[in-house]
Amino acid sequence: MKFVYLSKPEDKEYDFDSILNYTQLSMESIDDFKSWEIDEVYADGWVSIPNGIADLIRDATANKSKVTGIVLFSLDDISEDDLYDLIKLGKPIYCVNADYLGVVAGPKAEILVHTKNAKKYYKKVTSMKIRYGVKASQKPSGAPPFGYSHEDGKLVKNAQYATLQEILRLHASAVSVSEIAKKLDMNTAQIYGIIRTAEARKYE
Numbered sequence: 001m002k003f004v005y006l007s008k009p010e011d012k013e014y015d016f017d018s019i020l021n022y023t024q025l026s027m028e029s030i031d032d033f034k035s036w037e038i039d040e041v042y043a044d045g046w047v048s049i050p051n052g053i054a055d056l057i058r059d060a061t062a063n064k065s066k067v068t069g070i071v072l073f074s075l076d077d078i079s080e081d082d083l084y085d086l087i088k089l090g091k092p093i094y095c096v097n098a099d100y101l102g103v104v105a106g107p108k109a110e111i112l113v114h115t116k117n118a119k120k121y122y123k124k125v126t127s128m129k130i131r132y133g134v135k136a137s138q139k140p141s142g143a144p145p146f147g148y149s150h151e152d153g154k155l156v157k158n159a160q161y162a163t164l165q166e167i168l169r170l171h172a173s174a175v176s177v178s179e180i181a182k183k184l185d186m187n188t189a190q191i192y193g194i195i196r197t198a199e200a201r202k203y204e
Helices: 016-029 053-062 080-088 096-101 106-136 161-172 177-184 188-201
Strands: 002-007 040-044 069-072 093-095 148-151 154-157
Touching: 002 016, 002 053, 016 096, 040 053, 053 080, 080 106, 093 096, 093 106, 096 106, 161 177, 161 188, 177 188
Parallel strands: 002 040, 002 069, 069 093
Antiparallel strands: 148 154
């Protein structure tokens, strides 16, 4: 008796039949795939499929002597606790999206947990690379301040620079923000932002 578990994020629209077909094709890479004929399909993420991972674990536990294998489409949408519950059954497990691991069972099946957790590691590493890469890069990041543009990794004055100088001149002359905005046909939020950015850049 082979159980298959398909899953998808709730906010994504994946075609159930397409994923099932893909799963069946992937199973052909299993050495004795002919003995992996699907008996029950469980799924989470599709309203039309009533049985999910909790039902699979319950049924597999109740029919432990009959269950001969479990197929998972992905590790992303299954909790670590549920994954451990499946591993504790001691049955062969095959994950479509980790097919390079082959069929694993017993203590060796814990590699599925490590594979799932690797996502956290790579997410952190990617975040770190972006964070420190941007910091070390000579190229400016983010939108350029009012009055400037990015060219060849440098800030250069653009057509709005004259307006920037006029805003700063009026502000230095104690003209109110609302008056500056009215004079230049801009809104007060823009003027406040431009002044704050310009003043902050003095200390860079």
